Structures are given as C-alpha cells and as structure tokens.
Amino acid sequence: MKQKRLIIRSSILLIMVIAIGYTLYNHLYNERGLVDRNDVAPNFKVEDLDGNIIELEELRGKGVYLNFWATYCVYCRQKMEVLRDNYEEYREQGIEIVSVNVNEQRLRIERHADRFNINYPLYLDQHNLVRDAYGVVSLPSTFLIDENGIVIERQIGGRTESQVLASLEKLIPNQ
Amino acid sequence: MEKVKCECGHVNPFGTYLCESCGKPLIEEDTPVANMRYEGVARRSQTYNRTIVDKIWNFFSSVKVGIWIIVLLLIASAIGTIFPQEMYIPPGERPTLFYEQEYGTLGKLYYQLGFHNLYSSWWYMLLIAALGISLVICSLDRVVPLYRALKTQKVTRHKAFLERQRLFGISEDTIDADKEIKIAEKMLKEKKYTIRKEKGNILAEKGRFSRWGPYVNHIGLIIFLIGAMLRFFPEMYLDEHIWVREGEEVVIKGTNGEYFLRNDQFIVELYDTDDERFRQAFERTGQQVVKTYQTSATLLRRTNTGAVGVGTELEEVKQYDIRVNDPLTFDSFALYQVDYKLNELAEFTFTLDAVNDTTTEDLSDVVFTVNLYDPEYVYEFDNGYRIEIMEYFPNFYIDNNNQPDTRNMIPDNPRIIFEVFTPDMDPDSDSGELSLIGVQVNEPLIGENDYRIRMIDVDMKHVTALTVRKDRTIPIISIGGVIFMIGLIQGSYWHHRRIWIQNRDGKIWIAGHANKNWHALKRDIDFVASKAAIPIPKDQLDEEQNSEGEEGGNNSDSTKQ
Numbered sequence: 001m002k003q004k005r006l007i008i009r010s011s012i013l014l015i016m017v018i019a020i021g022y023t024l025y026n027h028l029y030n031e032r033g034l035v036d037r038n039d040v041a042p043n044f045k046v047e048d049l050d051g052n053i054i055e056l057e058e059l060r061g062k063g064v065y066l067n068f069w070a071t072y073c074v075y076c077r078q079k080m081e082v083l084r085d086n087y088e089e090y091r092e093q094g095i096e097i098v099s100v101n102v103n104e105q106r107l108r109i110e111r112h113a114d115r116f117n118i119n120y121p122l123y124l125d126q127h128n129l130v131r132d133a134y135g136v137v138s139l140p141s142t143f144l145i146d147e148n149g150i151v152i153e154r155q156i157g158g159r160t161e162s163q164v165l166a167s168l169e170k171l172i173p174n175q
Numbered sequence: 176m177e178k179v180k181c182e183c184g185h186v187n188p189f190g191t192y193l194c195e196s197c198g199k200p201l202i203e204e205d206t207p208v209a210n211m212r213y214e215g216v217a218r219r220s221q222t223y224n225r226t227i228v229d230k231i232w233n234f235f236s237s238v239k240v241g242i243w244i245i246v247l248l249l250i251a252s253a254i255g256t257i258f259p260q261e262m263y264i265p266p267g268e269r270p271t272l273f274y275e276q277e278y279g280t281l282g283k284l285y286y287q288l289g290f291h292n293l294y295s296s297w298w299y300m301l302l303i304a305a306l307g308i309s310l311v312i313c314s315l316d317r318v319v320p321l322y323r324a325l326k327t328q329k330v331t332r333h334k335a336f337l338e339r340q341r342l343f344g345i346s347e348d349t350i351d352a353d354k355e356i357k358i359a360e361k362m363l364k365e366k367k368y369t370i371r372k373e374k375g376n377i378l379a380e381k382g383r384f385s386r387w388g389p390y391v392n393h394i395g396l397i398i399f400l401i402g403a404m405l406r407f408f409p410e411m412y413l414d415e416h417i418w419v420r421e422g423e424e425v426v427i428k429g430t431n432g433e434y435f436l437r438n439d440q441f442i443v444e445l446y447d448t449d450d451e452r453f454r455q456a457f458e459r460t461g462q463q464v465v466k467t468y469q470t471s472a473t474l475l476r477r478t479n480t481g482a483v484g485v486g487t488e489l490e491e492v493k494q495y496d497i498r499v500n501d502p503l504t505f506d507s508f509a510l511y512q513v514d515y516k517l518n519e520l521a522e523f524t525f526t527l528d529a530v531n532d533t534t535t536e537d538l539s540d541v542v543f544t545v546n547l548y549d550p551e552y553v554y555e556f557d558n559g560y561r562i563e564i565m566e567y568f569p570n571f572y573i574d575n576n577n578q579p580d581t582r583n584m585i586p587d588n589p590r591i592i593f594e595v596f597t598p599d600m601d602p603d604s605d606s607g608e609l610s611l612i613g614v615q616v617n618e619p620l621i622g623e624n625d626y627r628i629r630m631i632d633v634d635m636k637h638v639t640a641l642t643v644r645k646d647r648t649i650p651i652i653s654i655g656g657v658i659f660m661i662g663l664i665q666g667s668y669w670h671h672r673r674i675w676i677q678n679r680d681g682k683i684w685i686a687g688h689a690n691k692n693w694h695a696l697k698r699d700i701d702f703v704a705s706k707a708a709i710p711i712p713k714d715q716l717d718e719e720q721n722s723e724g725e726e727g728g729n730n731s732d733s734t735k736q
Contacts, residue, residue, distance in 0.1 A: 045484040
C-alpha cells in the first residue's frame with residue numbers, strides 16, 4: 001500500500017518534471033540551430049557566378065567548409081580573406097569551400113570577388129533557399145561538414161585566422 | 176500509520192475526521208458543528224510524510240502554497256506591465272540603454288532584474304509550472320478521497336454525525352414516524368431528490384455532481400496549461416516574418432522550402448475624405464484613415480523533389496487577397512498581414528547628356544534602366560556608347576574607415592558609380608569618366624566630366640510584411656477553456672444538498688447539509704414539513720452566533736472547496 005503510494009506519487013511527479021523540464025530546456029536553451037552538430041547536412045544545389053552548378057552530395061568524401069556570407073558583413077570579409085589565403089593548400093588535402101551568398105545583387109558579389117581577389121567559387125542562393133534550409137539568421141554562419149555529409153560543427157559570427165585554420169584542419173578527411 | 180476502525184465496522188484511513196461510512200466523528204473537535212469539508216475524509220497528503228517524494232507531494236498539495244503561488248504570479252505579472260516589455264520598445268533601441276534613458280534609475284533596475292523579459296523568464300515559467308503541479312496534486316489529493324467518501328456513504332448515519340450537522344432537529348413526539356417519513360419521501364421525490372432507504376431511514380440527495388465542478392474546472396486549467404506548454408515543442412507552434420516585394424517570390428519560412436509566396440500587388444486603401452458620411456470623423460482625426468491593407472498574393476508549391484536550390488520548380492496553388500485578420504491559410508499555416516513599406520526604390524532610368532553643347536552627337540537613344548535589385552553590369556547602345564556600373568551600393572554609407580559601403584542589400588539609399596565610354600574608347604584599356612549617382616546626388620568622381628548621367632525616371636514598389644503562423648495548440652487551449660467553463664458552471668449553478676431523516680425510537684431525527692446555498696436547503700425542508708409532520712431543524716450556526724456574537728461563524732464552510 002505504502003509502496004504503491006510512493007510509486008504513484010513518484011511517477012506523477014516524474015511525468016510533470018520531465019514535461020516541464022523539456023519545455024524549459026526548449027525555451028531557454030534554444031541555441032540549437034535548425035541544422036546543427038551531428039545532423040545530416042541537407043543536400044542543396046547552387047550555382048556560382050560562372051554558371052557552374054554544385055550539389056552537396058557530390059562532395060561526399062571531402063570535407064566541406066560551408067560558409068554563408070554577405071558583402072556588407074565585415075566579419076565575413078575577414079573570414080573570406082583567411083579562406084582565400086589558404087584555399088589552395090587545403091583543397092589539396094580534400095577540403096572544399098562552399099561559400100554561399102545570401103541572395104545579394106550579382107553585381108555586388110562579382111565586384112567583391114574582384115576587389116578581394118577571391119580565388120574560390122562564390123555561389124548564389126536564389127530565393128535564399130539554402131539559407132532557409134540551414135536556418136541561418138546571422139552572418140557569417142559556417143557549417144563544417146565531414147566527408148560523410150554530417151555536420152560536425154556550427155559556427156556563428158566572426159572567427160580569428162587561427163580559429164578558421166583550426167576548423168579547416170578538422171575537416172581534412174581520413175585523419 | 177494505523178487505520179482507524181469505526182464502531183460501524185468501516186475501516187477508515189488514518190487522519191479521518193468523520194467515518195466515511197456512518198459519519199461518526201473519529202477525531203473530537205470542540206465546535207458544535209462538524210467540519211464537513213471534503214466529507215471529513217483524510218486528505219492523504221497531510222497524513223503521510225515519510226519520503227522526499229511525500230514531502231514534495233505534501234508541499235504542492237497545500238492549498239496555502241497554491242494560493243501563494245497565485246499571489247506571486249499576480250504580483251510578478253503586474254510588475255511586468257509597469258514598463259514596456261523588451262519586444263515593445265521602439266525598434267532599433269538597445270534595451271541596455273533604453274530603460275535607463277527613458278525611465279531613470281527605476282528603469283535601470285527594471286532591466287537589471289530582468290523584468291523587461293518577464294513573461295519568458297525562467298523563474299516566471301517555473302512559477303507557472305509550480306502552479307500547474309499544485310493544481311494537479313491539490314486536485315488529486317482531494318477528489319479521490321471525496322469521491323470515495325460520497326460513494327461509500329451509508330444511509331443510516333451515526334447519531335453524533337446528525338447531531339453535529341448545521342441543520343439538525345428532533346421531533347418532540349410523533350404519532351407515526353414511519354408514516355411521516357414516507358410522506359416526506361414523497362415530497363422530496365417531488366423536489367427531485369434521489370432517495371436511498373435503509374431500515375426506514377432515508378437519505379435524500381440532490382446535485383452531488385456539482386461537487387466535481389472545481390475538479391472539472393481544474394482539469395480544464397491543466398489542459399489549458401498543457402496547450403500553452405506545447406507551444407515550446409517542435410512542430411506545434413511557429414511565428415515568423417516574411418517581407419515580400421511586389422512581383423517577388425519568397426520562400427515561406429517554416430515550410431521546409433516547400434511553399435513560396437508571390438506578392439502580386441500590395442495596396443493601402445484610404446477612406447474617401449470627400450465622403451459626407453466620414454466628414455465628422457475626419458475633422459476629429461485631422462488625417463487620412465486607412466480602410467484596408469491588402470496583399471494580393473499567389474501561393475506556390477515546389478513540385479520537384481531532391482536537393483534545394485537551383486532547379487526549383489514551382490506551381491501555383493492558389494491566389495488570395497490577404498487583409499488584416501483575413502489570412503491566407505494552407506496546410507496548418509496562416510499568413511497574416513502585419514506590416515508594409517511603401518515606395519521602395521526598384522528601378523532608375525537614366526539618360527546621358529553632354530555637359531557642353533559642343534558635341535553634335537545624338538544622345539537621345541542612350542536611355543537605360545537599372546534594376547536596383549539586380550543591376551546589369553554593362554549597358555551598350557547602338558551609337559557605340561557604353562556605360563558600365565563600377566560599383567553599386569544599395570544602402571550607401573561611409574564606414575569607420577572612411578570607405579563607401581552598403582549597410583545591407585535593400586535599396587533604401589542607392590548609389591551607383593558609372594563609367595562612361597564614348598564610341599572611340601576601348602573599354603578594356605581605356606578608363607572612362609566616373610560619376611556617382613544616387614537620389615539627389617550626381618557628381619563626377621575625378622575632375623570635370625564631359626558627360627552627365629541624368630535620372631529621368633524612378634520606379635518604386637511596395638513591400639508587404641506577413642506573419643507566418645502555425646499554431647496547433649489552439650484546439651487544445653480551446654478545449655481546456657470549454658472544460659474550465661463547464662466546471663465553473665457545474666460548481667456555481669448547482670449545489671449539493673443532503674437531508675437525513677431517521678426514525679430513532681419513534682422520534683424523527685432530521686439533519687441537513689449543503690455545500691452552499693443553505694437557504695435553498697431550508698426551503699426544501701420547509702416544503703416537506705408543510706405536508707409531513709417532521710421537525711423543522713434549527714441552524715446551529717445561527718444559535719451559536721446569537722450566543723457568541725460574531726466570533727462563532729468562522730467555521731462556516733459554505734463556500735469553500
């Protein structure tokens with residue numbers, strides 16, 4: 001009888017605590033993005049300024065540094081300069097930089113590429129579809145996607161040169 | 176804890192005041208009237224206090240605690256309305272500074288204590304959660320024993336139980352008790368009482384279901400709270416914003432890239448100022464009054480599957496005129512008109528003039544339109560002129576390093592640097608004249624120019640803002656509300672009345688109890704007494720009050736529970 005009471009009371013309390021805990025967790029620690037660590041990176045297809053189309057799935061086996069950026073975003077520029085200086089080196093090690101612009105005017109992207117001598121392709125995201133699929137709100141947002149197409153890290157905001165390099169190191173396949 | 180066996184044979188849980196079966200008082204009290212709250216049953220919570228679980232349980236089972244939680248919630252909620260919440264401060268203001276600047280030290284304190292985001296703060300939500308827990312436990316702890324007690328109650332109650340009812344009387348001498356009780360039974364049936372009989376004694380009962388009113392009400396409240404809680408679960412609730420320019424197609428957030436919306440036209444309709452019917456109103460407001468905000472929209476759906484991005488194919492699903500409170504609905508989504516922006520710059524049309532009239536060339540063919548959302552790089556003309564856009568800043572400003580830059584991609588303050596090549600120049604090797612053009616800005620960048628680019632036309636577009644709303648909790652919240660009201664009505668408009676009539680040694684004993692509205696119970700007894708020779712019971716509380724003044728009435732439980 002007493003045992004039964006304890007079990008009933010404990011289970012009722014437990015159910016309520018779990019429900020409330022989950023609600024509070026969802027509400028207060030809503031840091032998790034739409035796409036985040038350990039998720040399968042949603043597949044997408046984007047076109048660069050020259051009309052070359054790339055599909056994420058085709059990059060299986062390579063580490064993908066997926067970066068969302070805009071020309072007016074100052075932190076994006078710093079990041080892109082680091083990427084530019086190290087692109088060739090990491091490309092040889094099996095890393096692809098997929099730099100997706102947030103649907104800006106094509107002219108602005110082109111001029112930006114010229115001015116900063118960007119040596120890797122810049123992709124357009126018409127209708128912001130890829131941005132929407134990845135739940136990107138602030139810029140720059142970066143997703144590190146491993147050779148199996150799994151997101152290993154989601155980064156928001158500016159990063160120092162050494163941080164960007166560390167991220168690239170992480171992406172090298174078959175370490 | 177020992178169980179208590181009453182002399183009638185019924186075994187009662189520890190802490191029982193009145194035997195569940197015969198009603199004999201098991202714990203002596205000093206008052207002349209028994210405390211009938213919850214039928215005198217043992218409220219479990221207050222009797223077991225052994226483990227941690229019991230202690231937590233007992234804490235939340237206390238009505239006192241429940242009331243304190245409500246009081247704290249009320250105070251906190253009230254404080255939250257003193258200054259505006261963060262989401263209502265003017266857009267662009269920084270809350271860190273705003274509250275202090277606007278409201279002084281109090282405002283600063285308000286911000287520091289977190290009241291600017293009160294209703295979603297962790298402690299406010301915990302209070303609500305505590306209220307929910309309190310509701311569940313309080314109700315469970317009371318409704319279960321009460322239900323049991325009312326179900327097991329015996330017709331023939333103990334002498335002491337009758338004596339200690341608020342309405343109680345004994346006939347002085349009776350001719351034929353059984354006969355009178357039979358008449359009384361008939362009268363009570365007429366009053367729609369349910370009659371139970373045992374050895375010539377009767378228990379007449381009416382409106383027992385009203386006792387469940389408060390619990391039904393609580394169930395409604397709990398469902399309501401669950402509904403509110405579900406908003407924080409995935410797929411249950413969505414509240415997003417989209418801005419759509421006229422002619423533009425935009426993906427609808429939250430639909431996983433499946434649905435798109437095209438803004439075919441946005442209009443703001445005003446009331447006719449010349450209309451005689453509105454003359455007085457206009458005199459009063461002194462300004463134009465909006466009649467309608469309307470977005471004529473087309474809903475599109477993606478038809479291909481696979482990767483998002485390039486190659487998306489869309490088909491039209493439906494067209495709808497979205498107005499305020501008249502949303503476009505599809506699947507579980509609704510799109511509400513919420514904001515707008517009129518006359519956003521969309522296109523500039525330019526022509527070329529020679530600054531000195533020395534040239535004889537005909538420049539009238541040099542007319543070109545720059546789409547500010549996606550400008551061309553080069554504009555070439557039949558007469559050999561060529562104009563290139565060297566730089567484009569949709570929302571121009573000078574940054575901290577004194578460099579021209581754009582704030583974002585919205586053409587609110589567009590500036591374009593044009594390079595003009597005459598027919599005799601080679602665009603690859605020569606450099607042309609540079610001009611910086613914007614709204615009310617037209618200046619050569621290096622030295623004097625021979626050509627001047629002149630704006631001859633501007634095209635503007637309206638932009639509409641829509642809220643994307645999905646709320647699957649509405650049915651749950653409504654059901655909770657309806658149940659809440661049913662419980663309220665059940666407990667307010669009906670009340671539980673009981674009359675015990677017993678034949679004890681040829682005398683008629685009568686006792687009555689109501690959980691409220693004693694007056695109606697007394698009238699029912701009067702009605703019975705008009706035909707049957709039963710004693711009119713006395714109200715023992717009245718007597719007490721008469722003898723002790725105002726002190727005596729505080730045992731009344733007439734409105735509690």
